[in-house]
Amino acid sequence: MKKVVLLFVVGSFLVSCSATKTKQTAKKTADVSKYVNSISETNLSKNLYVIASDEMEGRNTGEPGQKKAGQYIIDRYKELGILNPPGSVDYYQKVPSEFMKKGFAPKLNDSENIWAFIPGAEKPEEIVVISAHYDHIGMKNGEVYNGADDDGSGTVAVMEIAKAFQQAKKEGFPPKRSILFLHVTGEEHGLHGSRYYSENPLFPLSNTVVDINIDMIGRRDSINGHKENGKYVYVIGSDRLSSELHTINEEMNQKYVGLNLDYKYNDRKDPERIYFRSDHYNFAKKGVPAIFYFNGTHEDYHGANDTPDKIEYDLLAMRTKLAFSVAWEIANRENKIVVDKDGK
Template sequence: MRAYLALLLVVLLAPALTAQYQGSKPVPDYLKKGFDSITPEYCEIVLSYLAGEECQGRRTGTEGYQKAADYVAARFKEFGLKPVGDEKTYFQAVPFQRSRVDVKKSKLTVGGAKFVCGEDVMFNPADSAVEGSVVFVTGDADALLEDSKVLLGKILIVRGATGARSGGTTRQTRKHRPVAILTVSDAVGKPRWVSSRGGRRRRSNRAQQVRGTISLDAAKRLAASCGVKNALDMPAEGATHAKATRPKRRGSGKIVVARESAANGVPNVVGLLEGSDARLKREMVICGSHLDHLGVGTNGQVNYGADDDGSGSSALVALARALTSNGKRPRRSILFLAFCGEEMGLVGSRYYANNPIFPLKDAVCELQMDMIGRNEEFCSSNRVEETGEDNVTTTHLIGSKKISMELHELVIAMNEHIGFTFEYDEEDVYRRSDHYSFAEKGVPICFFFSGFHKDYHRPTDTVDKINFDKISNTTKLVYLTAFEAANRKKRLSK
């Protein structure tokens, strides 16, 4: 019944929703052609490739990422953007170093018992050596927080924790500084490459917390060697309670990491639409998204990243198509940038900001589209749940008032043609996407973001859950904003 009702609603609303939202004004003729070329259908075609099986979640440095980059470059070529990357290509190579656990040199020892890395245990890649008493925890480790000595300085073997998002324990548990958290798991997984973040070292001398997995067999063997056979049984009250078993046995672990550099770096994808005014065209509006996502997890599941940030990347492609097909070109230039390495710490955009192809003093603004295709389900700052149905036509403007009020007011004015309801309660994420690399250099920015949802950074962030009208309308809003910012007589002031 419910499904039928929903279907009926979609059918009734579909024609109205494919255009701008209710009550919005038509756009002037000189913008109409490009504006009308932006459709939910086109965004869906692009996103279905980027967030489909072919690209395997677009993890930076993988074949899937390169396929996504090739696809975007091919569209830029199709639209006639100028290849302004390395050696007149659409790629700017970003140096990229990655690391993973050296299984031969890494190990865990408790008393006389040895556990083999890659078979019995697997660690996250971080050079480290740890030592501490072993504690077995079953159930919810957070339930032990009142007695923080249970956790401090210990090697935790955790089974069946609730909230099992990272390593099976919550941030609360990790804060109480056990030296290691090994989550009991069916399979320990293979060693996995991660970005070394340009070789940056850890900031403090405080010992790094080791995280990883231990197979159930190995955990049982470990418990037996400590003489605590029932240590891995769940607490009688169930998984929301915790049971800690402290065998007073010390263990030590050693993790050694192997590093390598990607031979030719990993590309940002870049293309330019030259402005029509000979004098003003050296100035430019930058439009950006991040092309990368998390890729395949240790458990083999693909993180498709349809919203994060397939949505912004499909918008970037639709935007390039609109601005190149409009007929009338703006006076200033428009630079399109799809960044690599955002998920690994804004690697691609930071590289661009430090090695800009065109001087950043000529950058009028950067308009970032990252996660623009869903209806918000909760707010990150207060964790208050909202319902997606209430947020079908809402989105966030983040950081738009921080550097240039004129840019903010321009977005507001252009929205008269779209009809979004803007929210401003996500300023906490101001540092969390590529625009921030430009903001740090004083470039005015606006970060378009439709909000968090339960599929954020999970394999379930898939194309079928996307609101394509929202991607399309955000693209239209950025189209109008980019065009006017690039075309106005006087450059936007800071």
């Protein structure tokens, strides 16, 4: 009898220890700052010197240089083990020339959006989109317009954000919601790629939680005091559809990054109408909360001197970290962010 009792006690103890261990494992939480700080100036620079190289011939929509840049992007996703999304054939969403026809503008060749995907572990049907356009304006009179800032900077930021999410996933912290990394085409000719996706979404827009859009975040402008202090980013659209999105951005910035958040171009009376001039707008006008990060224009905007050596990689990394931390929070919070504004 004593032997049986002893076995029962030992067995109970082991079961209790196992349950405690399971409970402790379940409580394990990600060190978000670790993944924020995994975003690397070195890696951003390495990728940008390729994306914005002369070899890519300015990445004009549908032309060989853009397609070569697109293949480079895809190869990096493959190296990371990040697949194309379920329901797609490959990493391309084809955007036909006819769709991009606009008035008397020159006809564009067929082109492609590029997408990659990390599935959500708990709410896989809810989608966080992180977008940037990878096209630029090509060549003029034999001179390459590299587009390092516009929007090579956003392109490599999305790639670096994907790397951070994939690292977290491999270490046991996949996002609760799915992440769609979306590199869109044809922005310079009329926001064509994002318009095509918004009209032909792979996942229902009703399930799309947010679009985090990154377009020019590698340099600084020379107004509003930013010439002297580059630790800022223009934030556009964050409060148009969701008060929570706006609050999350401010909280994540305070917690992880410490940039000066400048809302100059979010003014409803902004004469430059920046809110309407990048790819987030095609999501916002469909009712999807959107936030747009931007460093403002500079003397090399749409010029031949927008080259990788002009990028301030410390600023590019800080702005990328902000976009990542906001994406992380929205992907992992319990409830979807609310849509409580009319978009105006």
